[in-house]
Amino acid sequence: QALARDRFKRDLISDLEDAVERGEAKGKAIGEAIGETIGEAKGEAKGRAEVARRMMELGVDMRIIAEGTGLSQEELRGLVDTRSASDSAQDSVLPG
Secondary structure, eight states, rough: OHHHHHHHHHHHHHHHHHHHHHHHHHHHHHHHHHHHHHHHHHHHHHHOOOHHHHHHTTOOOOHHHHHHHOOOOOHHHHHHHHHHHHHHHHHHHHHO
């Protein structure tokens, strides 16, 4: 009986270790997929914002920019505010 009990314990420990390894692998795969999705979304948003900034610099109407980029008027105003703050910071650093 002692041998059977030891064998049972070894088998149980082995099964638990296998379950932990499978769980870790699954968690890693899920984490990588989530990270990739978040990265893609951030990249797309950054690209839309850059296109919107360029269009603003060219004087394109904000409604057209909003329609073309999928950004809201509020988001576009935020880009204008960010750009203005950035320009002001550069002006204060550059000799004039």
